[in-house]
Amino acid sequence: MSLAAEAFVSxxxxxxxxxxxxxxxxxLREDQILLSxxxxxxxxxxxxxxxxxxxxxxxxxxxxxxxxxxxxxFIHVGNQVVSELGPIxxxxxxxxxxxxxxxxxxxxAEMKAYMELVNNMLLTAELYIQWCYQNTAAxxxxxxxxSPYSWPLNHILAYQKQWEVRRKMNAxxxxxxxxxxxxEDVSQCCQALSQRLGTQPFFFNKQPTELDALVFGxxxxxxxxxxxxxxxSEKIKSFSNLLSFCRRIEQAYFxxxxxxxxxxxxxxxxxxxxx
Amino acid sequence: MAAPLELFCWKxxxxxxxxxxxxxxxxxxxxxxxxxxxxxxxxxPWRSPTGSLPAxxxxxxxxxxxxSKIIIQLRKQKYNADYDLSAKEGADTLAFxxxxxxxxxxxxxxxxxIDPKNYAEVTRRWHAENxxxxxxxxxxxxxxxxxxxxxxxxxxxxxxxxxxxxEKELYSDALECMNLLSQRLGSNRFFFGDSPSSLDAYVFxxxxxxxxxRLPSNKLQQHLKDxxxxxxxxxxxxxxxFPDEIREGMGQSASNVQEGSEFDHEPYKRRKxxxxxxxxxxxxxxxxxxxxxxxxxxxxxxxxxxxxxxxxLQIEEDE
Numbered sequence: 001m002s003l004a005a006e007a008f009v010s011x012x013x014x015x016x017x018x019x020x021x022x023x024x025x026x027x028l029r030e031d032q033i034l035l036s037x038x039x040x041x042x043x044x045x046x047x048x049x050x051x052x053x054x055x056x057x058x059x060x061x062x063x064x065x066x067x068x069x070x071x072x073x074f075i076h077v078g079n080q081v082v083s084e085l086g087p088i089x090x091x092x093x094x095x096x097x098x099x100x101x102x103x104x105x106x107x108x109a110e111m112k113a114y115m116e117l118v119n120n121m122l123l124t125a126e127l128y129i130q131w132c133y134q135n136t137a138a139x140x141x142x143x144x145x146x147s148p149y150s151w152p153l154n155h156i157l158a159y160q161k162q163w164e165v166r167r168k169m170n171a172x173x174x175x176x177x178x179x180x181x182x183x184e185d186v187s188q189c190c191q192a193l194s195q196r197l198g199t200q201p202f203f204f205n206k207q208p209t210e211l212d213a214l215v216f217g218x219x220x221x222x223x224x225x226x227x228x229x230x231x232x233s234e235k236i237k238s239f240s241n242l243l244s245f246c247r248r249i250e251q252a253y254f255x256x257x258x259x260x261x262x263x264x265x266x267x268x269x270x271x272x273x274x275x
Numbered sequence: 276m277a278a279p280l281e282l283f284c285w286k287x288x289x290x291x292x293x294x295x296x297x298x299x300x301x302x303x304x305x306x307x308x309x310x311x312x313x314x315x316x317x318x319x320p321w322r323s324p325t326g327s328l329p330a331x332x333x334x335x336x337x338x339x340x341x342x343s344k345i346i347i348q349l350r351k352q353k354y355n356a357d358y359d360l361s362a363k364e365g366a367d368t369l370a371f372x373x374x375x376x377x378x379x380x381x382x383x384x385x386x387x388x389i390d391p392k393n394y395a396e397v398t399r400r401w402h403a404e405n406x407x408x409x410x411x412x413x414x415x416x417x418x419x420x421x422x423x424x425x426x427x428x429x430x431x432x433x434x435x436x437x438x439x440x441x442e443k444e445l446y447s448d449a450l451e452c453m454n455l456l457s458q459r460l461g462s463n464r465f466f467f468g469d470s471p472s473s474l475d476a477y478v479f480x481x482x483x484x485x486x487x488x489r490l491p492s493n494k495l496q497q498h499l500k501d502x503x504x505x506x507x508x509x510x511x512x513x514x515x516x517f518p519d520e521i522r523e524g525m526g527q528s529a530s531n532v533q534e535g536s537e538f539d540h541e542p543y544k545r546r547k548x549x550x551x552x553x554x555x556x557x558x559x560x561x562x563x564x565x566x567x568x569x570x571x572x573x574x575x576x577x578x579x580x581x582x583x584x585x586x587x588l589q590i591e592e593d594e
Contacts, residue, residue, distance in 0.1 A: 071431065109455035113370035120373035171428040173341050192366035 018095060022055045022077045024048075025063045031147045032061060035225050036126040041073040043217025044085050048075075049253040050208045051097045061148035089210055099209045107204055111211045114196060114203070118211075121189040122218045124174060125182050125232075131165040133179055135228045187235045190219075194239040201248060208249070215242075216249045279313045280352070282345075284329040286316040288401060289487045290513070292520040296383065298329040300342045300480035306516040307471040308354035318405040320414075342480075346473055357472045364467050368474040371459065371466070374452060379481050381426050382449030386485070386495055388422040389437045393490045408546075450498050453482075457502045464511065471512070483509050 026041040027033040033041070041057075048055045055075060060066060067074040067083045074083035082091045092098065100108055130141045145161060146154030169175045174182075193215060202208045203215070219242055223233050236242060282305065284298030293299050293316065305312050317323070323330040324338040331345040332338045333352075339345050349355075357365065387398050402415040426445075427435045435441050456478060465471045466478070485495045486509050500506060513520070 069431075105458040106461070109459040110367065110370065112451075112455055113367070113374040113459075116377045117370040117373040120377055121369075167424075168428040168431075171425040188369065192369045195362045195366040196370075198363075 016078055016095070018053050018097070019078050020054060022053065022075060024055045024057050024073050024075045025060050025066060026057065026073045027063045028059045028061055028148070032144055033059075034130055034141060034145060035221060035227070036123060036130060037072045038225065039123070039126065039218040039221035040071075040085065041217070042221055043214045044073050044075070044088055046216050046249065046253060047085065047088070047099070047210060047213035048092075050099055050213055051092060053092065053097060085210075085214060099207070099213075102207060103204060103209065111204065111209055114193070114211050115214055117189060117192065118214050118218055121185055122222075124169075124172070125186045125189075126218070126222070127165055128169060128174055128177070128182050129179070129227065129232060131162050132169055132175075137162060139228055183231055183235055186232065187238075190236055190239050190242060194242050197241050197245060199241065202245075212245075212249065216246060220246045220250065279311050280349075281313045281315065281332040282329060283315045283317060283323040283332070286318050286405065287520055288405075289489065290520065291483055291487050292513075292517045293329075294401065294484065294488070295328060296380070296480045296484060297342045299483055300476050301329045301331070301345050303471075303476040303479050303512065303516065304342075304346050304356055304473055305349060305354070307356040307473075307476060308349060310349055310352070310354040318402075319407055319410060321410070342477075346476075356470075356476070359470060360467055360472055364472075367467075368472060371456070371474050372477050374455065375477055375481055377429075378448045378452035381429055382445040382495060383481055383485060384422045384426050385437075385442065385445045386490060386492075387488070388419050389426065390442070390490075390492055391437050392492055394419065396491050397488065446494055449495060453495075453499060453502060453505065456482075457505050460504050460508060462504065465508070471516075475508075475512070479509060479512050483513065486510075 024041070024044060027037060029038075045055065045057065063072045063074075064070060068081055069083045069087075071084050074081055075088060077091075080091070082088050089098075100111060103111060129136055131137050142158040142162065146158040149157060166175065177185075197203055200206075203211045219236055222236055223243075223246060225233075282301065284302060285293045285295035287293045291299065292302050302314070317328070320326060320328045323340075324332050325340040327340050329342065329345065330338050330340045331348055333348060336348065339348055350357075357368065360368065386393055388394055399415045399419075402418070403411045405411075406414050423435075427433055430445075460466060466474045482499060482505060485499050486506060490496065
């Protein structure tokens with residue numbers, strides 16, 4: 001969403017209530033979606049469920065090209081289209097829905113910082129393993145990413161995307177890292193999250209916040225996605241409080257809500273469940 | 276262990292120990308941890324062992340360039356500023372470093388390298404004055420394009436250009452980040468109590484340039500100056516850990532003021548004059564070679580006198 005339009009949008013957004021027919025778009029769940037996109041999509045879904053805002057999930061092969069920022073997922077609410085968790089958070093806040101209102105200033109600063117930690121380390125590590133580790137890129141990422149397209153477009157698009165991600169890794173200094181170092185970084189990040197969570201049910205006591213949605217989206221997706229090796233999920237499994245945290249959110253916001261709602265089967269979109 | 280570590284970093288100005296964020300982080304961390312370092316303050320990245328600055332040269336493990344890697348190396352040598360931190364504080368350190376890198380760094384790069392006015396009047400001028408002769412024409416624009424590329428890739432926006440929209444977007448993130456840092460710091464002296472840690476080094480490395488470098492368009496600086504605790508935090512670290520640089524910086528700016536603006540760029544001017552003379556001479560020589568003098572050489576090879584031979588040729592052609 002362009003910033004010029006933002007003030008205007010938030011004015012309109014505040015006036016309209018959340019409609020029943022809000023839709024979230026993501027790439028095809030079975031054959032196309034990648035680990036990193038799936039994690040971001042699940043984070044947004046978890047966030048909206050924590051707020052109690054209904055959203056229907058639609059899978060589209062060209063979701064990436066439909067999105068205003070070129071990134072998935074994005075939501076279509078009324079006549080607004082908003083992509084990615086950050087702008088979606090601003091959008092819902094403008095409508096009067098927020099998870100972090102009860103936090104004090106220091107806690108809010110910490111929450112933002114930990115969210116950046118997840119984006120900075122977990123998301124980048126996911127991208128690295130998907131696109132820069134030869135085995136995963138050749139066996140999983142490129143075929144899946146290009147599955148809706150026919151030859152030669154599939155190769156062109158997949159290599160273009162890979163090239164783009166590699167340039168990004170170069171720019172942020174990850175290009176020289178080995179796979180072991182990336183796993184080490186993931187471990188370090190999980191260690192930090194685990195320390196912060198401790199024995200609490202959520203990161204900031206009893207109420208879920210945006211951070212909980214984001215962490216759940218990433219950890220749950222890593223735990224339930226099969227890659228060429230399961231080293232990545234093993235790193236997370238060594239932190240038992242993070243595991244039970246994922247399980248808790250899954251039960252509270254996905255399983256029970258799906259059981260309650262009539263259209264559960266349609267909305268159920270998170271993929272395989274944990275354990 | 277006995278041999279001192281060698282650190283190569285950008286030289287300082289404006290009362291800063293170094294003008295570069297990466298170098299500032301490493302310098303601050305090394306001072307916090309009390310590391311004995313042999314510091315080379317240079318202004319030519321090609322003279323560093325890794326080809327970029329900052330760089331740490333160790334006897335056993337070779338050289339390292341990224342601030343995070345350098346800090347890990349210093350830690351390996353038992354110089355650890357984070358020794359007293361609890362596990363939770365260690366986690367907070369990681370989180371806030373991510374926050375600074377994702378939100379504040381792009382805006383800082385924008386302010387120094389992409390904003391056209393700031394780049395032309397301050398950043399490029401400083402680098403052109405401080406980098407040695409032939410490189411100073413090439414290096415600043417190379418560095419600029421690398422920084423622009425970096426911001427574009429970090430933001431996932433391949434067409435990001437200097438302009439109002441990009442500035443607004445990056446600066447609003449940065450202002451929010453400064454507010455969050457200010458809230459986290461509160462009335463503490465450092466982020467985790469009374470002794471500085473690596474988070475303090477990172478925050479200092481990003482805030483001190485904003486605070487000290489005088490830029491023509493200085494929105495970040497204005498905002499930072501409104502937050503007393505962050506301003507005090509920076510000047511505290513400068514006066515406690517870099518007393519020499521402050522004195523030098525004071526001397527520099529004082530002498531600059533005394534000299535006045537007319538004589539400010541005198542050496543630069545001389546060099547420009549010298550250079551334009553050189554270019555003019557080269558152009559004249561080139562022109563001469565391309566036209567007249569070539570003919571004379573030609574004739575000399577033949578072994579006869581120049582004028583007659585050339586006229587002979589002309590006559591033949593005319594016929």
